Amino acid sequence: MKIKVLVVDDEWNMRNLLRIYLMKEGFEVKEAATGHEALVLAMQHSFDVILLDVMMPDTDGWQVCKKIREHSQVPILMLTARSETKDKVHGLGIGADDYLTKPFESEELIARVYSLIRRYTISKMNAPPEVKLHYPELSIHPEGREVLIRNQPVDFTQKEFDLLLTLAQNNHRAYSREELVERLWEYDYHGESRVIDTHVKNIREKAHKAGLSYNPVQTVWGIGYKFHQAGEQHDS
Incomplete structure (x- = not known):
């Protein structure tokens, strides 16, 4: 089966160039010239990866990425002329998987x-048998990639979920930001480790909004982060 790619860019020349590159590899390519068109296509079709331009006139790539992450974990590669670290951190913080300037x-x-595509496929194929993690007011179901707070599902992006699960499964250990970047991006992302702070902030805000009475991610000063231990139980 052909790899299916969605190319999103408001410039025809860039879309055409990307289409040429991708079709040489035998990929099946669909194109969107606006953020709105991209969201429609993402809902109508199943893609293996999305190439998403940041600067678009109607809805920018960051907004599109956030919307897609509400219903899909498809790999997203952000494309932009902006090389500032803060922009990369922002894109990765809202759910993008990689960033190319x-x-x-x-x-x-x-x-x-x-x-x-390889990372995404391997992560699905090699998922370990589910061991549900239960804490007061909080449950994490790895296989279903589901988080329940007060028995209600809470939506987390792929990286937010992976971060929370990593900390929860190793709740006696404190991780540095660099260690978490290596675990979440599997050594492929060599950018600013402060992106972890963005994910932690998002996790805390979502947990608080959902009614969790304690902070699930604890700051360990001078090191990084660890899971807030609260009466852990396991079941298979």
Whole structure:
């Protein structure tokens, strides 16, 4: 089966260039010129990866990424002419999986696409048998990638869920930001480790909004973060 890619960019020349690169690899390519069109296609079709431009006139790529993450964990590679670290951190913080700055070489683009697809596929195939984690007011179901707070499901992005699960499964250990980046991006992301702070902030805000009476992620000063231990129980 062909790898299916959605290309989102308001510039025809860029979409055409990306289509040429991708079709040379035998990929099946669909295109969107606006954020709204991208969201419609993402709802109508199943894609293996999405290449998403940041700067678009109607709905920017960050907004599109956030909307897609509400219903899908498809790998998203952000494309932008902006190289500032804060922009990369923001994109990764809202659920993007990787970030490529324009201009770029075709070889790097294709390598990143394959890397994202490979990581996503392996993570699904090698998922360990589910061991549900139960805490007061909070349950984490790894296999279903579900978090329940006060018995109600709470939506987390893929990276937010992975971060929370990593800390919860190793709740006696404190992790540095760099260790968490390595675990979440599997050494493929060499950017600013402060992106972890963004994910932690989002987890805390969502947990608080959902009614959790305690903070599930504890700051360990001078080190990083650990899970807030609260009467852990397991069942298979």
